[in-house]
Amino acid sequence: xxxxxxxxxxxxxxxxxxxxxxxxxxxxxxxxxxxxxxxxxxxxxxxxxxxxxxxxxxxxxxxxxxxxxxxxxxxxxxxxxxxxxxxxxxxxxxxxxxxxxxxxxxxxxxxxxxx
Amino acid sequence: xxxxxxxxxxxxxxxxxxxxxxxxxxxxxxxxxxxxxxxxxxxxxxxxxxxxxxxxxxxxxxxxxxxxxxxxxxxxxxxxxxxxxxxxxxxxxxxxxxxxxxxxxxxxxx
Numbered sequence: 001x002x003x004x005x006x007x008x009x010x011x012x013x014x015x016x017x018x019x020x021x022x023x024x025x026x027x028x029x030x031x032x033x034x035x036x037x038x039x040x041x042x043x044x045x046x047x048x049x050x051x052x053x054x055x056x057x058x059x060x061x062x063x064x065x066x067x068x069x070x071x072x073x074x075x076x077x078x079x080x081x082x083x084x085x086x087x088x089x090x091x092x093x094x095x096x097x098x099x100x101x102x103x104x105x106x107x108x109x110x111x112x113x114x115x
Numbered sequence: 116x117x118x119x120x121x122x123x124x125x126x127x128x129x130x131x132x133x134x135x136x137x138x139x140x141x142x143x144x145x146x147x148x149x150x151x152x153x154x155x156x157x158x159x160x161x162x163x164x165x166x167x168x169x170x171x172x173x174x175x176x177x178x179x180x181x182x183x184x185x186x187x188x189x190x191x192x193x194x195x196x197x198x199x200x201x202x203x204x205x206x207x208x209x210x211x212x213x214x215x216x217x218x219x220x221x222x223x224x225x
Contacts, residue, residue: 041201041220042215043203045212102146103148104213107157
């Protein structure tokens, strides 16, 4: 029944590895997002997809590659992990349009620790 | 640079008291939203106020918006222990982008 679900919840890995985080929403929304929350709780948008098309791509290293196979899924692949990638990554979704007002629904987060 | 900035960064009050958090932003907005984040969880939308509105209520929440000062406040009345969380303001820019502040960590002491 979870509206926005992301897996895994915890991810511990060594520097240099490649890892993926998956996100799925069952709300029928057309837009999905990835955010990074650092240790100071600062939440920053990384990417946004609308109907499988990339619409927001903030200044993010190209080691991060989002992939949206359909509008209900937005996965995040990270190559060559670095210590500074350690953070909590949140997936979110929303329905665009004037009436929708871009209210976003968040997953529970994936805590990534790079050792 | 960071858009929304919450003030204070941390707030600790007794149960039953009112809690006020402030948010300032820098550019034009379509709307301003407040979200709550419980420890270890995702953000949950609380309330939205449009740029042409000045005040909005939802249960024990009251939000004000002053576009001339580029600021908003969130008031939680009659606080409860369950209100303990971090609260974030987010400004709507264009149709698809929200920019979040750094949050206010609210602790309600029993």
